[in-house]
Amino acid sequence: MSLVNYATREITCKIVYYGPGRSGKTTNLHYIYGQVPSDRKGQMVSLATQTDRTLFFDFLPLDLGTISGFTTRFQLYTVPGQVYYQATRKLVLQGADGVVFVADSQSRQLAENIESFQDLHANLADHGVDARGVPLVIQYNKQDLPGDLILPVAELEDQLNFRGVPSYSADALHGPGVFETLRGISELVLRRLSPTTAGGR
Amino acid sequence: MADDIRALSEALAVDPSSVAFVALAEALRKRGDLDVAARVAAKGVERHPSLVDGHDVRARIALDRQALDEAAASWESVLRLVPDHRDAQKGLGFICFQQGRFAEAAAYLAAVAEQDPDDASVAAALDTVRAAAMAGPRSSAAVTAPVADERERSTTMIPAVEEPAPITASGVAPFARRATWSRADAAILFDDLLTDVPGAAMHLDEAGLVLAGRYLTEDGRDLAAEVGAQLSGVSDEATRAMRHFGFGAWTQIVFETEVASVAMAPVGQGLTLVAAARTVPLGFLRRLLDRAADRIRAWVGE
Amino acid sequence: MRMSVAASWVEAPLKQFVDDARVHYAVLLHPSGQVLGQYGFARSVDVMTACALAAAIDASSRALGMLVEGKAFPSLHYAGRERQIFLAEVPAPGGRLLLLAVFDWESSLGLLQLYHEEFRARVGEMAPPIAHNAPAIAADFEKELNKNLAVMFGRA
Amino acid sequence: MATTPFAPLLQSIIRHRGVTGVLLVGEDDGLVVDSVLQVGVNGAAFAALTASLYRKARRSAEAAGLGRTGYFELDAVDGRVLAAGKNELVFIVVAEARINVGLLRVELLKAVERLP
Structure with a gap:
């Protein structure tokens, strides 16, 4: 549910980074946090365990500036990837305007990717949301790892992207693909508020 | 009043050497922002040491803050610039009275009364001060x-x-x-x-x-x-x-x-x-x- | 007053609550963490953080309440050394909302409870049944989006 | 009805003519510890608001150099509220306007003395 304030011309959108444990969701937010000037961001909040795994969520508020005369703000969340944090994932997903699915490109993580992707759809359904109507992009992270450890993007596309949503290969630790992913989901989320597509989904 | 204060603040921000500080300090005083008013007035007086109204508003702010000595000093500055300034004489009369210096208070008020014999409030104040002087020090x-x-x-x-x-x-x-x-x-x-x-x-x-x-x-x-x-x-x-x-x-x-x-x-x-x-x-x-x-x-x- | 609202109907009840309960911060939010109105915060990004955390507290305490008591806790109170936090449910025609308030000795838990009750009643009267998101963004917004993202990422 | 060890103290005050409620309240949180109220008296509101008033008076008096506040009274057109505190508790009496304030004040101060 994007919040649109017509009086003050402000828009606030919630974007959730979803994916299996250790796929790089928090790393995406850390990279963004590191790149964005301080006047455009709030404090990054991480509710993490002692081993640096996300316990509840990471949260990063961003001030995107003015778009079509609206002051536009994004709230970026991550969910904990580990299977046993299912309830928390569901809670964080509540009210999301867009989802970035961060897949781990390593071959041995394929099953976890598929399971997490299914989990995403199930949780959206539990919130009464048709997954096909939610802006979604997929990021194939860790594409910088040696070729023998990862699956090629084409194969990952076959396995995960049956909806044909925008997808990006990335190395979230060093930055490539992070910006493009955020740009991609931003565009989809904001497009829903534009006159040509509003109510169309 | 908030709009006045904003407008005056902006005017002063654009031109710090403006004498708008007098009106701004007065507006702040009326609103009860005495500390801010005092700072504005002090800065203004620093820039315009020969501006009578600046010293006058500074005195009134000090009086509201119960800083009697500071108020007296400002009104004395006014009198150095304009020896028969009525408000300064009244103010000093009031302060002297507050501080128990009845004779001085009476002298200031008498000077005002001389300038404006029809001002009933000054006459009444003078009566009060003289009565207090006769009753002895407080x-x-x-x-x-x-x-x-x-x-x-x-x-x-x-x-x-x-x-x-x-x-x-x-x-x-x-x-x-x-x-x-x-x-x-x-x-x-x-x-x-x-x-x-x-x-x-x-x-x-x-x-x-x-x-x-x-x-x-x-x-x-x-x-x-x-x-x-x-x-x-x-x-x-x-x-x-x-x-x-x-x-x-x-x-x-x-x-x-x-x-x-x-x-x-x-x-x-x-x-x-x-x-x-x-x-x-x-x-x-x-x-x-x-x-x-x-x-x-x-x-x-x- | 440092108040901002995302929906105009929020302003009157929130202002009344702040005036009555004398709190430092007050935020009305959706359980998803989206802010509907706030008083006290200077930066919007700080409001968003407070909302995200409040929504998390609400979500986890509801789950905890269901676990130990079979029902959700209607409100939560945390007393710190200087400041206290009050987080409570506000039913609205369009669904449940949350009120987060931060206060010190100038107010009290009893006062917060009292004025929360009044706030609930006012929100119940004033909130619209469903929030409608009408078209807002111009069709050709991509150029501005790209430019702003580029500025954010230092690529401008 | 009062249900705590404070019940006898509350009962000793409520029996006076014109008294419509007696409450024992936490001074800091304004929550009711125990109370005896006539029907229609909003105990939670009297507790929270009177505790706040008492606290404000106490803090203001201390800040003004007047020392600890013992007794507090608010008179209004159609009623009175009396309060006295001890050990972070405030004893509150809600009454009609036409009461013997002198007697109630003494009774209230006696009751407060008996608080633990």
Whole structure:
């Protein structure tokens, strides 16, 4: 549910980074946090365990500036990837305007990717949301790892992207693909508020 | 007023050498932002040392902050620039009176009266000062010259908890009961009600600023502004509570502390407040509050 | 007053609550963490953080309440050394909302509870049944989006 | 009805003519510890608001150098509220306007003295 304030011309959108444990969701937010000037961001909040795994969520508020005369703000969340944090994932997903699915490109993580992707759809359904109507992009992270450890993007596309949503290969630790992913989901989320597509989904 | 202040602030920001600081400081003073007003005025006077209005507004702000010496210094600056400046002479007359320097007070006020013999308020103030001069020095003079005789101390002394001391009543009223009061009587408006009571009385405006009366400590300091600011908050709380109590408007609050009993009542747009030593019966304190309320109504012309 | 609202109907009840309860901060939010109105915060990004955390507290305490008591806790109170936090549910025609308030000794838990009740009633009267998101963004917004993202990422 | 060890204290006050409620309240949180109220008296509101008033008066008086506040009274057109505190508790009496304030004040201060 994007919040649109017509009086003050402000828009606030919630974007959730979803994916299996250790796929790089928090790393995406850390990279963004590191790149964005301080006047455009709030404090990054991480509710993490002692081993640096996300316990509840990471949260990063961003001030995107003015778009079509609206002051536009994004709230970026991550969910904990580990299977046993299912309830928390569901809670964080509540009210999301867009989802970035961060897949781990390593071959041995394929099953976890598929399971997490299914989990995403199930949780959206539990919130009464048709997954096909939610802006979604997929990021194939860790594409910088040696070729023998990862699956090629084409194969990952076959396995995960049956909806044909925008997808990006990335190395979230060093930055490539992070910006493009955020740009991609931003565009989809904001497009829903534009006159040509509003109510169309 | 907020818009005026914003506009003046912006004007001053654009041109810091502008004399808009006078109007801005005055607007802030009226709004009760005395610290900010004082800073604005001080900076302005620094830039414009020969601007009479700058010194004048600075003096009035200092007076509102109960900084009598600072106010006097500013008005003395005004008089150096314009020797017959009436407001400065009036102000200095008031301050001298407050500080027990009755002869000097009378001299300043006489100078004003000479310029404008038709100003009834100045004439009344001059009467008050002369009557006080004839009655002898008041306790407030003890600030600079300690009074040896305990009986000569003010009637309006409440001991602080830290330094408990016996409260004494003076038999000397600074002036007799009168039917009319002038602006110059503000500080001493309730003194004659307190001749037989070890206590203090004051009236606060709706912003919690002292409009009349005083609260003298044993050593002669007037804590009316501090005490008033603290206690006026109780009145705000009461107003909020009444919406839920279904008791109609509140008429009086009384509370007893270790050393004093305090009673307050809403009068007009402000709050009248009396405090007395615990030895004063509560019933008498309520009567005193009623009389003080009547006095303030007469003074503001309600 | 440092107040901002995302929906105009929020302003009057929130202002009344702040005036009555004398709190330092007050935020009305959706359980998803989206702010509907706030008083006290200077930066919008700080409001968003407070909302995210409040929504998390609400979500976890509801789950905890269901676990230990079979029902969700209607409100939560945390008393710190200087400041206290009050988080409570506000039913609205369009669904449940949350009120987060931060206060000190100038107010009290009793006062917060009292004025929360009044706030609930006012929100119940004033909130619209469903929030409608009408078209807002111009069709060709991509250029501005790209430019702003580029500025954010230092690529401008 | 009062249900705590404070019940006898509350009962000793409620029996006076014109008294419509007696409450024992936490001074800091304004929550009711125990109370005896006539029908229609909003105990939670009297508790929270009177505790707040009492606290404000106490703090203001201390800040003004007047020491600890013992007794507090608010008079209104149609009623009165009396309060006195001890050990972070405030004893509150809600009454009609026409009561014997002197007697109630003494009874209230006695009851407060008996608080633990």
